[in-house]
Amino acid sequence: MILDTSAGELLPLAFALAATGAISGLLAGIFGVGGGAVIVPIVDLVLAALGYDDSVRMHLAIGTSLGVIVPTSFRAFMAHRRRAAINMEVLRSWLVPVPLGVGLASFVAAVSTGVQLRATFACLAFLLSLKLIFNLKAGRVSERMPGWPVRALAGIVVGFLSALMGIGGAVLSMTYMTMFGRPIHEAVGTAAAIGVLVAIPGALGYMVAGWGEPGLPPFSLGYVNLLAVAVMIPLSIAVAPYGVRIAHMMSRRQLEVAFGLFLLTVAVRLGVTLFA
Structure with a gap:
């Protein structure tokens, strides 16, 4: 941990x-995302502008994003629970697999370079952008959720990919559930609960993975920057309603395309930095 408070x-x-928190809150409000897909590229860009080394920037961006998601995902989980919109059977079956996938991702992050993590994020963001821009829908595979071991393996994959990107995993878990016949509102509520299973062990894992690393910003616990978490959470919450107002001026399809273009821009920018 570094506490250089100059x-x-x-x-x-x-x-x-503070600017990052405001921007991520605005975009999260507009696009209806938990923030991870917005926070990671912006934090990486900010740290680059401030001169932090490439070897820690992407790790910090992902770990800090997971730290920011912890309270927001828990808040969303409690709200959906009050509405009985959570599939408790799926949630219980993923109590071990999702954190296991998150733990694997934390280990991979610890031994990966910033370039490798940036390339991973860019590839996944690019694929998601195509899904949104071209309105690609996952076909319904079955009317019943698969049992063991398919469901457990799916949970591991959701946790692994989510923690590698610094996101709550809503898109991945919702896609999986709707492929197997679950209603969208149930999938959304369960995804909020899955976000808790990703964010808490993910933030802890990135703290451990980056413990003692040189070149971290002030107030960093491993790869989670506590200053960023403290500053960004209230600002993103305060600014998000303005983004929601903008969102209500647009159709669902316009929002999907706009967010897809945002992710495509992020993917291209990160891709360019890989060859710079």
Whole structure:
């Protein structure tokens, strides 16, 4: 953990993180996402502008994103639980597989370079952008959810890919559930609960993975920056309603295309940096 609190380093970092929280909250409100897909590329860009080394930037962006998602995913989980919109059978069956996948992702992150993590995020963002822009829907495979071991393996994959991207896993878990005949509202509610299973062990895993690493910003616990978490959560929550207002001026299809174009831009920018 680094606690270098010199004003010359701390003030620009705090200001940049505040701006990041506001931007991510606005975009999250517009596009209806948990924030991870927005936070990771913006934090990576901010850290690059502030001169932090490439070897820690993407790790920090992903770990910090998971830290920010912890309270927001828990809040969403409790709200959906009150509405009885969670498939408890699926949730119970993923209590071990999803955190197991998250743990594997934390280990992979610990031994991966920033370039490798950036390439992974870029590829997954690119695929998701195509899905949104071209309105590609996963076909319904069955009217029944698969049992063991298929469901357990799916949980591991959801946890692994989510933790590698720094997202709550809503898109992945919702796609899986709707492929097997579950109603969309049930899939959304369960996805919020899955976000808790991803975010908490994910944040802890990235803390452990980055413990003692040199070159981290002030107030970093491993690859989770506590200053970023403290600054970004209230600002993103405060700004999100303005994004929601903008969203209500657009159709669902316009939102999908807009978010797809955002992800495509992120993927291309990250791809360009890989060859810079």
